[in-house]
Amino acid sequence: xxxxxxxxxxxxxxxxxxxxxxxxxxxxxxxxxxxxxxxxxxxxxxxxxxxxxxxxxxxxxxxxxxxxxxxxxxxxxxxxxxxxxxxxxxxxxxxxxxxxxxxxxxxxxxxxxxxxxxxxxxxxxxxxxxxxxxxxxxxxxxxxxxxxxxxxxxxxxxxxxxxxxxxxxxxxxxxxxxxxxxxxxxxxxxxxxxxxxxxxxxxxxxxxxxxxxxxxxxxxxxxxxxxxxxxxxxxxxxxxxxxxxxxxxxxxxxxxxxxxxxxxxxxxxxxxxxxxxxxxxxxxxxxxxxxxxxxxxxxxxxxxxxxxxxxxxxxxxxxxxxxxxxxxxxxxxxxxxxxxxxxxxxxxxxxxxxxxxxxxxxxxxxxxxxxxxxxxxxxxxxxxxxxxxxxxxxxxxxxxxxxxxxxxxxxxxxxxxxxxxxxxxxxxxxxxxxxxxxxxxxxxxxxxxxxxxxxxxxxxxxxxxxxxxxxxxxxxxxxxxxxxxxxxxxxxxxxxxxxxxxxxxxxxxxxxxxxxxxxxxxxxxxxxxxxxxxxxxx
Amino acid sequence: xxxxxxxxxxxxxxxxxxxxxxxxxxxxxxxxxxxxxxxxxxxxxxxxxxxxxxxxxxxxxxxxxxxxxxxxxxxxxxxxxxxxxxxxxxxxxxxxxxxxxxxxxxxxxxxxxxxxxxxxxxxxxxxxxxxxxxxxxxxxxxxxxxxxxxxxxxxxxxxxxxxxxxxxxxxxxxxxxxxxxxxxxxxxxxxxxxxxxxxxxxxxxxxxxxxxxxxxxxxxxxxxxxxxxxxxxxxxxxxxxxxxxxxxxxxxxxxxxxxxxxxxxxxxxxxxxxxxxxxxxxxxxxxxxxxxxxxxxxxxxxxxxxxxxxxxxxxxxxxxxxxxxxxxxxxxxxxxxxxxxxxxxxxxxxxxxxxxxxxxxxxxxxxxxxxxxxxxxxxxx
Numbered sequence: 054x055x056x057x058x059x060x061x062x063x064x065x066x067x068x069x070x071x072x073x074x075x076x077x078x079x080x081x082x083x084x085x086x087x088x089x090x091x092x093x094x095x096x097x098x099x100x101x102x103x104x105x106x107x108x109x110x111x112x113x114x115x116x117x118x119x120x121x122x123x124x125x126x127x128x129x130x131x132x133x134x135x136x137x138x139x140x141x142x143x144x145x146x147x148x149x150x151x152x153x154x155x156x157x158x159x160x161x162x163x164x165x166x167x168x169x170x171x172x173x174x175x176x177x178x179x180x181x182x183x184x185x186x187x188x189x190x191x192x193x194x195x196x197x198x199x200x201x202x203x204x205x206x207x208x209x210x211x212x213x214x215x216x217x218x219x220x221x222x223x224x225x226x227x228x229x230x231x232x233x234x235x236x237x238x239x240x241x242x243x244x245x246x247x248x249x250x251x252x253x254x255x256x257x258x259x260x261x262x263x264x265x266x267x268x269x270x271x272x273x274x275x276x277x278x279x280x281x282x283x284x285x286x287x288x289x290x291x292x293x294x295x296x297x298x299x300x301x302x303x304x305x306x307x308x309x310x311x312x313x314x315x316x317x318x319x320x321x322x323x324x325x326x327x328x329x330x331x332x333x334x335x336x337x338x339x340x341x342x343x344x345x346x347x348x349x350x351x352x353x354x355x356x357x358x359x360x361x362x363x364x365x366x367x368x369x370x371x372x373x374x375x376x377x378x379x380x381x382x383x384x385x386x387x388x389x390x391x392x393x394x395x396x397x398x399x400x401x402x403x404x405x406x407x408x409x410x411x412x413x414x415x416x417x418x419x420x421x422x423x424x425x426x427x428x429x430x431x432x433x434x435x436x437x438x439x440x441x442x443x444x445x446x447x448x449x450x451x452x453x454x455x456x457x458x459x460x461x462x463x464x465x466x467x468x469x470x471x472x473x474x475x476x477x478x479x480x481x482x483x484x485x486x487x488x489x490x491x492x493x494x495x496x497x498x499x500x501x502x503x504x505x506x507x508x509x510x511x512x513x514x515x516x517x518x519x520x521x522x523x524x525x526x527x528x529x530x531x532x533x534x535x536x537x538x539x540x541x542x543x544x545x546x547x548x549x550x551x552x553x554x555x556x557x558x559x560x561x562x563x564x565x566x567x568x569x570x571x572x573x574x575x576x577x578x579x580x581x582x583x584x585x586x587x588x589x590x591x
Numbered sequence: 592x593x594x595x596x597x598x599x600x601x602x603x604x605x606x607x608x609x610x611x612x613x614x615x616x617x618x619x620x621x622x623x624x625x626x627x628x629x630x631x632x633x634x635x636x637x638x639x640x641x642x643x644x645x646x647x648x649x650x651x652x653x654x655x656x657x658x659x660x661x662x663x664x665x666x667x668x669x670x671x672x673x674x675x676x677x678x679x680x681x682x683x684x685x686x687x688x689x690x691x692x693x694x695x696x697x698x699x700x701x702x703x704x705x706x707x708x709x710x711x712x713x714x715x716x717x718x719x720x721x722x723x724x725x726x727x728x729x730x731x732x733x734x735x736x737x738x739x740x741x742x743x744x745x746x747x748x749x750x751x752x753x754x755x756x757x758x759x760x761x762x763x764x765x766x767x768x769x770x771x772x773x774x775x776x777x778x779x780x781x782x783x784x785x786x787x788x789x790x791x792x793x794x795x796x797x798x799x800x801x802x803x804x805x806x807x808x809x810x811x812x813x814x815x816x817x818x819x820x821x822x823x824x825x826x827x828x829x830x831x832x833x834x835x836x837x838x839x840x841x842x843x844x845x846x847x848x849x850x851x852x853x854x855x856x857x858x859x860x861x862x863x864x865x866x867x868x869x870x871x872x873x874x875x876x877x878x879x880x881x882x883x884x885x886x887x888x889x890x891x892x893x894x895x896x897x898x899x900x901x902x903x904x905x906x907x908x909x910x911x912x913x914x915x916x917x918x919x920x921x922x923x924x925x926x927x928x929x930x931x932x933x934x935x936x937x938x939x940x941x942x943x944x945x946x947x948x949x950x951x952x953x954x955x956x957x958x959x960x961x962x963x964x965x966x967x968x969x970x971x972x
Contacts, residue, residue: 324750326750326753326754328884382933382937385937386936386937389936389940390749390750391664391749391750391753392936392940393936394664394750394753395884395887395888395891395932395935395936396932396933396936396937398884398929398932399888399928399929399930399931399932399933399936400929400932400933401929402925402926402928402929402932403925403926403929403930403933405925406922406923406925406926406929407926409922409925410922518881522757522758522761522880525754525757525758526754526758529751529754529755560765560766560768560769561769563762563765564762564765564766567758567759567761567762567765568762570755570758571738571755571758571759571762572741574742574745574747574751574755575741575742575744575745575747576745578745578746578747578748578751579751
């Protein structure tokens, strides 16, 4: 411990030299009392000298004293030349003994500060925090040193590395050491080479920017090592960048899947273009909002569980409205797909305006439960939890729907009606009822999509509009009446969109994609996985 | 002569042309010759509004030609309208000259603002009126030709076609919103000064533009009428009602469709070009898919496959829109528009004019007319 503090002193004194303060004798241990005596004089130069004396004293409360100085809580009794400080709880303690003083002297004044004193205090604190008992604080200060690349921190860093037990903190400290050593032009060459290796292995953007800072006139061996390190890091970063883009693509694809899959059902089974599909998504999102408001006001403790209520409720609300639309409007328009398109567009306008008048035209705040916020890192990959949950949710819906179509009576009837409506009807299937339930199912799933989208998008009356065209393209691209087509369509459109974005920009990428899909439809007018058989040309 | 031949069987058409051409004379007169104090005076605002309606009527007419007679439901006709508008807007921008905010002799203000150094190649020629007017027709026509050529040849029909036309206008909207496209981005083209040397804002110019819109609508009607009354028109209707059968009879369905789609796009482009100087601005929001769908409802309200009905529907719906979006009813306009979509498709599938035709046909069954039976659309999809 004593050795560490000596190193700390070295750093402190160097910093003081940098700040233009009087040069201190390096590593001459002075005790706490001497430092406090200097501070008690209350002149700036003496205070600065005093801070370092305290910092190197090794007293357990030295950090508290330096912090107190920085925050104007270091107090002097000028009459008796004694120093006190007020701790963060507000109690006045004796600076020498760290005992709480029951009756502090009446005429205490705060030690005067100026910028020089403040920066000296910060430097002393930074050095002290590299050895802070809290690992998070240690990492923080290591990163701060990495940013500043202050050569004065070097001895302290070395000491801290030697003392560090936790591997992850150690890694950060080493990285900081490498950054400082690398940038210090008078450091020995082998040390700097070692630093380059460390930075290369770290492979972060910060490391690249450190390596880039090498002056052009540096000697050849180091320069070459640096250049090759930069290349290797950038290659790795580019690779991670690809992985990140693929993840974004999967994420966007799952969002598209979730939004389009309900449409695929209604379109596939009934040949109905439901322009109000986006509004079903929006209703699902608003259901989430209402449920969360309810939880906020009546059971704030259970807020994390609000989604568990919102999911089934959104399904029921959107599904119920879907059935009502089918019975009320679409039923009258079978065999006239273009008219259905217009009528459902009208319904979408009505629903949008209804939500706008009820909830207002602005975005509503939908909270994210605790377990869905934040992100995790895998190598250079950042994955936010809410996106991951949406991918999982989309997968569950997809599998659930697949199973429902395969193994339930309704699923059987739906498939029968999709393949040959008249034949199914002749076999005694009540196609009208199947239509209503199918439409309800498709709309209900749109409602579920709304719950998911409320977590990543703005909940506003226009929510559905922004997804409707994309959803159509997914369905048309994938092929009607085939859930696998929708899956492939959603994922490939999502992926293509995100992989195009870095090269073409978001808007141009989207335009290219739209044009590509338009051309694709020329090639395969019925999508990737077209239904075959007689029903198609009917 | 040709006109008379066209109209012999078309009583509605005679009325329609009489009204439109009458408006072309009467409205400008009421605006210019009648003093503002008189109750018969038409104000500048009303004149601009009526001119706008006529442009919309021409747009609706062009959509009715493809939807009503050929069964192609284009949800992207707004794109052709907007492209025509942009071509006109570019001409008007070039006419500003040094009167812009930055007083640059060649570059429009927004290009100076974006630090562009020279005019992009696709702006060349737009300082000439003849070139711009040619582009008003050529650009939408060419796009429709290429798009239709590909789409109809690969037999993209029904809702699939509707969706890709919607994707087309959506893609164009995104493109025109980009600043580096060189069409003024978000703000579009505005702040026009002159058209053919006359100040755009002047009353006489406005009156002339109104008359031009009315004449264009009348000509558009005659062209559409000539198409649907011809042999070609009969084939179009048969494509609408039974596409496969028509193909099996030996007609090249895709050629017919491409032709009528292109003609219709050119008409839409002209409508857009007349619209822009009257409202004084063109921006990418004209490409919004919602706009194009709204055009469809104008046609549906007036009567699909009746031509005159489409124009009537455009005027009625837009009149309602102007009336209801101002004042205390404003929050309910979308409810009304939505309800209109639903009610018309369910209870008035033939639109106003189509229903009237049916009514007359029932009242006077003895009077047989080829035109009437033909105008009743019988969608067979």
